[in-house]
Amino acid sequence: MNPESALIEFRDIAKIYGHGEAEVRALDGVDLKIEAGEFVAIMGPSGSGKSTAMNLIGCLDSPTSGDYLFNGVHVASLNQDQRALLRRNYLGFVFQGYNLLARTSALDNVELPLIYKGVARAERRQRALEVLAKVGLQGREHHDPSELSGGQQQRVAIARALVGSPEVILADEPTGNLDTQMSREIMEVLKELNEEDGMTIVMVTHEEDMAEYAHRLIWMVDGKVERDGNPVRGGSRR
Amino acid sequence: MIWETFRLAVQAIFRNTMRSVLTVLGIVIGVAAVIAMLTLGQGSSSQVTADIEKLGTNVLMLMPGGSSGQHGPGSSSVAKAFTLKDVDAIIDQIGSVETAAPYAQSATNVVYGAESTSTSIVGTDNRYLTVVDWPLEMGRSFLASEEQSGKSVCILGETVRQNLFGNTSPIGEMIRLNSLTCEIVGLLEAKGASSFGTDQDDVISLPMKTFQRRIIGNSDVSMIFISVRDGQSTERAIVEIEALMRERRRISEGEDDDFSIMDMKQIASMLTGITNILTGLLSAVAAVSLLVGGIGIMNIMLVSVTERTREIGIRLAVGAQANQVLMQFLVEAVVLSMIGGFVGIVLGLALAAVGANLMMIPFVPSLVVVVGAFLFSAAVGVIFGYFPARRAAKLDPIEALRYQ
Ligand SMILES: Nc1ncnc2c1ncn2[C@@H]1O[C@H](COP(=O)(O)OP(=O)(O)OP(=O)(O)O)[C@@H](O)[C@H]1O
Ligand SMILES: [Mg+2]
Numbered sequence: 001m002n003p004e005s006a007l008i009e010f011r012d013i014a015k016i017y018g019h020g021e022a023e024v025r026a027l028d029g030v031d032l033k034i035e036a037g038e039f040v041a042i043m044g045p046s047g048s049g050k051s052t053a054m055n056l057i058g059c060l061d062s063p064t065s066g067d068y069l070f071n072g073v074h075v076a077s078l079n080q081d082q083r084a085l086l087r088r089n090y091l092g093f094v095f096q097g098y099n100l101l102a103r104t105s106a107l108d109n110v111e112l113p114l115i116y117k118g119v120a121r122a123e124r125r126q127r128a129l130e131v132l133a134k135v136g137l138q139g140r141e142h143h144d145p146s147e148l149s150g151g152q153q154q155r156v157a158i159a160r161a162l163v164g165s166p167e168v169i170l171a172d173e174p175t176g177n178l179d180t181q182m183s184r185e186i187m188e189v190l191k192e193l194n195e196e197d198g199m200t201i202v203m204v205t206h207e208e209d210m211a212e213y214a215h216r217l218i219w220m221v222d223g224k225v226e227r228d229g230n231p232v233r234g235g236s237r238r
Numbered sequence: 239m240i241w242e243t244f245r246l247a248v249q250a251i252f253r254n255t256m257r258s259v260l261t262v263l264g265i266v267i268g269v270a271a272v273i274a275m276l277t278l279g280q281g282s283s284s285q286v287t288a289d290i291e292k293l294g295t296n297v298l299m300l301m302p303g304g305s306s307g308q309h310g311p312g313s314s315s316v317a318k319a320f321t322l323k324d325v326d327a328i329i330d331q332i333g334s335v336e337t338a339a340p341y342a343q344s345a346t347n348v349v350y351g352a353e354s355t356s357t358s359i360v361g362t363d364n365r366y367l368t369v370v371d372w373p374l375e376m377g378r379s380f381l382a383s384e385e386q387s388g389k390s391v392c393i394l395g396e397t398v399r400q401n402l403f404g405n406t407s408p409i410g411e412m413i414r415l416n417s418l419t420c421e422i423v424g425l426l427e428a429k430g431a432s433s434f435g436t437d438q439d440d441v442i443s444l445p446m447k448t449f450q451r452r453i454i455g456n457s458d459v460s461m462i463f464i465s466v467r468d469g470q471s472t473e474r475a476i477v478e479i480e481a482l483m484r485e486r487r488r489i490s491e492g493e494d495d496d497f498s499i500m501d502m503k504q505i506a507s508m509l510t511g512i513t514n515i516l517t518g519l520l521s522a523v524a525a526v527s528l529l530v531g532g533i534g535i536m537n538i539m540l541v542s543v544t545e546r547t548r549e550i551g552i553r554l555a556v557g558a559q560a561n562q563v564l565m566q567f568l569v570e571a572v573v574l575s576m577i578g579g580f581v582g583i584v585l586g587l588a589l590a591a592v593g594a595n596l597m598m599i600p601f602v603p604s605l606v607v608v609v610g611a612f613l614f615s616a617a618v619g620v621i622f623g624y625f626p627a628r629r630a631a632k633l634d635p636i637e638a639l640r641y642q
Contacts, residue, residue, distance in 0.1 A: 060555060061636040081559045088557020099552050099639060103253050113556040115242055160556070 005072035007168065007200055008034040008057055013066035015052050015223075026052040027063070028223035036167070039194045039201045041211035041231060044220035050204045051096055051172055053220070057202060058093050058170050059083040088116050092161030094171040096204075098153045100145040106132060106156045107141040113164040131159040134189055136182070150177040158186060162193070168200040169193065175210055187213045240569075243562070247570040251577075261538040262578030264531025265618065269582025269611050270589060271524035276607045277590035279517025281599040286510045288600075289432065296336075296472055297369060299500040300328075300462040300479065317496045319458035322446065324486060328462065332478045334470035339366035340446050340459040348398065348442060349414040355401040359415060359442050361449020367426075369463040377409045377424030380445050388447030390420035395441035396428035413442075418452045420444065431598035472501055531578070532618035539571050539626035550630050551638025564631035571623020572616055579615025583608055 010032035017024040026049045034040055042050050055061040056068055059075055068075045070086065078086065087093075092113070100109050110128040119127070132141055135155040145153050154177050161169050169190070175183035191213055193199040205211050211231050219227035251258045302317035320340070328338045342361040347354060360366075364379045375396070384391050392413070399408050408422045429438040450457050466475045476499050483497055543550070550563055587603055594601035 055636055058555070060639065081561075084554065084557055084559040087555060093555055095555075095639070099548070099555070101549055101552060112553070115246075116553075116557045116559075116562065164557075 005069060006033040007036040007038075007071055008032070008202075009067075009069040010053075010056075011067040011069070013053075013056065013063045013068060015049070015056065015061070016064045025223045027056070030066070030223070030225055032218070032225060032228075034200065034202065036200055037194070037198050038216060039191070039214045040203070040216045040218060041214035042202065042204045042218045042220060043206065043208075043211055044226075048220040049223040050220055052223075054093075054170050054172050054202070054204060057168075058091055059086050060093075088113065088164070090167040092164060092166035092169045094154075094157050094161045094169070094174045096172040096176070098145070098157040100153055100156055100160075102146070103144055105142045105144060106137060106148065106152075106159075109145070109156055110159045110163050113160060117164055127163055128159070131162045132156070134162070135159045136185060151179070151182055154178060155182075155186070158189075162189075165197070166199070168202065171201065171203040173204050173206065175205065175207065180209075183207070183210060240565075243565050243569045244573065246566055247573045250566075250570050251574060257538065257542075258574060258577075261535055262531075262574055262581070264534035265528065265575050265578030265615050266531075266582040266585060268524060268528030268531040269579050269615055270586035271527055272521055272614075273583055273586025273607060273611055274589040274593065275517060275520040275524050277587065277601070277603055278593050278597070278599070279513060279521070280602045280604055280607075281590070281594045282513050282597070283510055283517075284602050285431070285599040286506055286513060289506060296466040296468065296470075297502045298464040298466065298472065298476060298479070299502065300464060300483070300497060301500065302460070302497050304494050304496055304498060318487065319460055320462055320497075321457060321459055324483070325459065325462055327482065327486060328464060328479060331482055332475065334467050334475045334478070336465045336467045337365050337368060338462055338464040339363060339369050341366060341461040341463055342446070342449060342454065342459055343461075344449075344453055346415050346453070348402065350402040350411065353402045355398060357395075357398050357401075357440050357442055359444060359449065359453055361444050361446045361453065363446050366443075366463055369465040372429065373427050375425045375427045376407065377422070379424055385445045385447065388445055388451055390418055390448060390452070391423045391445065392420045393424035393426060393443045394422055395426050395439040395443075397437055397439040398442055399425055415442070415444075415453065418448075420448075437598070472503070476501065528614065528618060532575070532622040535571055535575055535578075535619065536622035536626060539567065539623055540629070543567065543626045543630045546630075547633065547638050547641040550633050551635055551641065554633070554635040555639060560631040563633075564627045567627035567630045568620065568623050571627065572619035575615045575619030575623070576612070579612045582615065583611055586611070 010030050013027055013030045013032075014025065015027040017026055028049075030053065042053065044050055052061070056063055059070070059078075062076065070090075075083065075086075101112065107125070107128050110132055111124045114124040114127065129141065132138065135158050137152060137155055137159065140148060140152060145156070148156065154174065158171070158174055161171065171190070174190070175186055178186060187210055190201050190203070194201050201214075203210075203214065211217055214231050217227070217229060217231035218225055300320070302319055304317070322340055325338050325340045328335055339362055344359050345356065346359050347356045363385050367373075367379060374393070377393070379393065380391060383389070392415075394408055402408065402413065403411070408425060411422050412419055413422060426439070426441075426443075432438050444453070446459070464475070464479065466472050479499055480495065484495065487496065489496065553563060553566075587608075590603070591601050
């Protein structure tokens, strides 16, 4: 890791969809720095650009303008394959809509990132079983997503993000479909990863209770960062 | 990693078995057709080759009727048959001739007890069996005395034996050919189908004199089989025989022959040629169906790529590179078409085996053809799988993930 620069840095990032009348500024001049080891929560009304920002951080999408530096490297200068390596080795993504492979068991879904990391089969299996147990899915390893509840699918998605021990976990509403009890358990898992393994966590949530697990809260409105600070109510304005 | 990719491909193929089956159907049919055609073609070629060898490459057939132009007997009305004297003259006067045998043929009904069958009756003598190199399975050939006096004895072909006697020995039994009752003295070895596809074993042979007197009632010899001595030119022999026969049949200068001489070697090589052309043509048709099969694979793979856009997005999101996605789909197409090729080979060989049996030709599976067909179907997978795989690999991760 490069000690000089932040792990994640947005410089005046804009993401614009459509043209003319139909133009939508999903992100409208966002400056943002996230250091390694932070636990950040992003909140904001629906349509405020949270998922768009997450996709950019995850190197899945490119901004319309502005610079994104990951660990001091201009992501715009990387080609598709180099970005794939970045995702493979540094990033774990929990999608808002889970995005699990259909007709594929929970276990195989969780193993997927390890296949591309080139982990041997037996070790893959073992690590996948471990993280599935961590998110409370023992006994469900061989179920297809269609045989799992929404909450269980969400936990498979979380397990898949964790399994490769990435530098950063990007979680887009990881507890959106879980009850309070389960949500707390997941947050404890994230907290533990952050505190014990020093993993950087960026999480989008709609629930203040969950945001309180984070050390920093970013509040977005209309594609802009409105507040950035302490997660307790009324956190300091910038 | 390549093993992983292969495992993924097999998983994907079996995740949608029905679609996979339909996808490979074209390849299966194409490969099966090519294999069956080539195998049968090779079988019939080798049959022809075997026939040539069996017959000897030095056998000539002398037949009445001109060979050129208007069919039938030269300038005169009906071509005269030959006589036994012609046979003797050929043997005596032409040095390069090893031996010659008269041949006449008729069809009739044969009765043995309650069994009866219709077959072809051949009047000839022992020299015929020498010329066409046809050994006896059991019993004996005609005695010189039997040939001279025209005794009622006969030699059976294997098919007639099967029809009348089954597997028991026919030697010494009496059979009836119309009004003639004759004793079976010998059984010919099975010869199988001729190059023309007729059953050569469906035959009863009688001494020429017996045949002439008791079956057709004249002294005509309708064909003469001639074998040329080893090392002597058959072309020269043909010229000499032609001259001799013109003289004996009093054909004046300028008049066309009223007989023709056929060289078995020529006939056989002509037949081989025809077989090869036919095999080639049919294989070309079959190859086109392979091509169509390939297009079928491409079509389904393209549909599959579209259907699995989200899957591709997910793979890209967890760190798959474009090449790995490309390989996944390419390997899937190749595995599919190789499965198709394998099934096609098995099916094609089975068809060829049945066909060879029906056509009474040998079943000659060729390793080259089998391996070739397998490689070809793999190539079809690579060629027609590449375009869809390329399309999958080019997908943008976020677009793919958003795809509904
Ligand atoms: N592919 C797209 N094409 C056009 N507009 C888009 C696209 N993706 C997002 N948008 C628009 O960009 C804006 C931000 O969307 P985004 O998904 O980032 O919101 P969000 O904050 O994640 O909302 P939610 O809380 O509902 O998930 C929205 O107005 C949305 O309509
Ligand atoms: Mg969102």
